[in-house]
Amino acid sequence: MRYGMVIDLKKCVTxxxxxxxxxxxHFLPPGMFWNRLLVTETGEYPRVRKVTYPVLCNHCKExxxxxxxxxxxxxxxxxxxVVIDAEACVGCQYCVVACPYQQRTYYGDDKKEYFPGQGxxxxxxxxxxMYPLETGTVVKCNFCKxxxxxxxxxxxxxxxxxxxxxxxxxxxxxxxxxFGDLDDPESNVSVLVxxxxxxxxxxxxGTEPSVYYIE
Amino acid sequence: xxxxxxxVTYTPQTDxxxxxxxIVWLSFFTGLFGSGAYLASLYFDSLTGMIVSWLIVAVLxxxxxxxxxxxxxxxxxxxxxxRTSWIARGTVFTALFxxxxxxxxxLSHEAAATPGEIVFKVLTAxxxxxxxxxxxSPSTMFRAFPSGxxxxxxxx
Numbered sequence: 001m002r003y004g005m006v007i008d009l010k011k012c013v014t015x016x017x018x019x020x021x022x023x024x025x026h027f028l029p030p031g032m033f034w035n036r037l038l039v040t041e042t043g044e045y046p047r048v049r050k051v052t053y054p055v056l057c058n059h060c061k062e063x064x065x066x067x068x069x070x071x072x073x074x075x076x077x078x079x080x081x082v083v084i085d086a087e088a089c090v091g092c093q094y095c096v097v098a099c100p101y102q103q104r105t106y107y108g109d110d111k112k113e114y115f116p117g118q119g120x121x122x123x124x125x126x127x128x129x130m131y132p133l134e135t136g137t138v139v140k141c142n143f144c145k146x147x148x149x150x151x152x153x154x155x156x157x158x159x160x161x162x163x164x165x166x167x168x169x170x171x172x173x174x175x176x177x178x179f180g181d182l183d184d185p186e187s188n189v190s191v192l193v194x195x196x197x198x199x200x201x202x203x204x205x206g207t208e209p210s211v212y213y214i215e
Numbered sequence: 216x217x218x219x220x221x222x223v224t225y226t227p228q229t230d231x232x233x234x235x236x237x238i239v240w241l242s243f244f245t246g247l248f249g250s251g252a253y254l255a256s257l258y259f260d261s262l263t264g265m266i267v268s269w270l271i272v273a274v275l276x277x278x279x280x281x282x283x284x285x286x287x288x289x290x291x292x293x294x295x296x297x298r299t300s301w302i303a304r305g306t307v308f309t310a311l312f313x314x315x316x317x318x319x320x321x322l323s324h325e326a327a328a329t330p331g332e333i334v335f336k337v338l339t340a341x342x343x344x345x346x347x348x349x350x351x352s353p354s355t356m357f358r359a360f361p362s363g364x365x366x367x368x369x370x371x
Contacts, residue, residue: 066299067299068299068300068301069296070292070293070300070306071289071290071292071293071295071303072296073292088289088292089286089289090284090286090292090293091284091285092283092284092285092302094300094302108285136285137285137286
């Protein structure tokens with residue numbers, strides 16, 4: 001079992017819905033993104049093309065962040081999801097430096113407000129209760145593990161059933177994102193990687209990311 | 216552009232340190248300086264030098280590292296991950312240096328030239344060697360000078 005994601009760069013329309021869905025799902029504070037869109041341009045005028053790379057934690061099979069974590073707070077679950085145990089994190093930020101994909105964020109300030117000086121909004125206050133992030137620790141994308149765990153407990157299949165699938169995947173209006181088990185050769189993601197030559201980011205590092213891109 | 220054409224070079228983060236860079240730099244500097252000074256004191260058989268260098272490593276370096284960690288009460292967990300993490304190994308090495316060094320200084324003061332003192336001198340000297348910080352610390356340090364930033368390498 002190894003959950004992974006396949007992102008179709010041809011389908012992505014750079015609407016940023018995945019980014020917002022992620023922020024909503026985890027009540028992320030201002031300035032923090034677990035899911036980002038990197039927009040760049042290729043070619044030369046007048047033949048210029050905009051290219052968008054949706055990036056998130058790659059949940060690497062050989063995760064460097066897990067290796068370097070001195071307390072064991074960063075760990076890889078049996079289903080391949082790399083998670084951070086906030087109770088064990090000392091906030092040394094070594095993993096932030098080690099991640100070659102820059103997908104980890106240090107959460108040091110819980111006083112930030114979406115409307116500075118106006119106090120926290122009702123949504124922010126709800127978020128502090130429903131999805132409390134611990135200050136002084138490192139945070140990152142967790143493939144919406146709460147959704148997956150709840151869904152699996154209810155007999156649903158992540159990637160197939162909406163309730164058990166990461167928020168960014170179900171939000172994507174053009175279905176550019178696909179989620180499933182990379183270890184299952186018949187899963188939707190394995191078929192896409194195989195048939196459309198899916199490639200991860202920086203495969204030469206040997207980290208074996210679980211996020212693939214197809215064009 | 217293909218996905219694998221993108222991010223082909225190292226893209227170091229700069230904001231992770233958020234003003235705490237001086238603490239990290241000072242802790243590594245004091246660690247290397249203190250352990251080097253301890254070895255020199257050992258060579259010249261200077262008890263005062265040993266005490267001062269022990270204080271530099273155990274108090275200054277240790278204190279600065281604790282100051283950098285945002286959740287210092289959880290630092291004990293570092294002994295659990297010595298298998299893969301160089302920070303955990305460094306913590307254990309520093310702690311052992313402090314422990315053996317304290318015993319050795321007491322023995323040098325109270326029972327000089329005894330077999331016990333020699334054993335602890337050797338043990339402390341082993342852990343004073345600054346080679347713990349990465350798998351190739353001296354070479355990493357020299358490599359770091361031109362670029363200004365040591366490269367974070369994957370542990371073996």
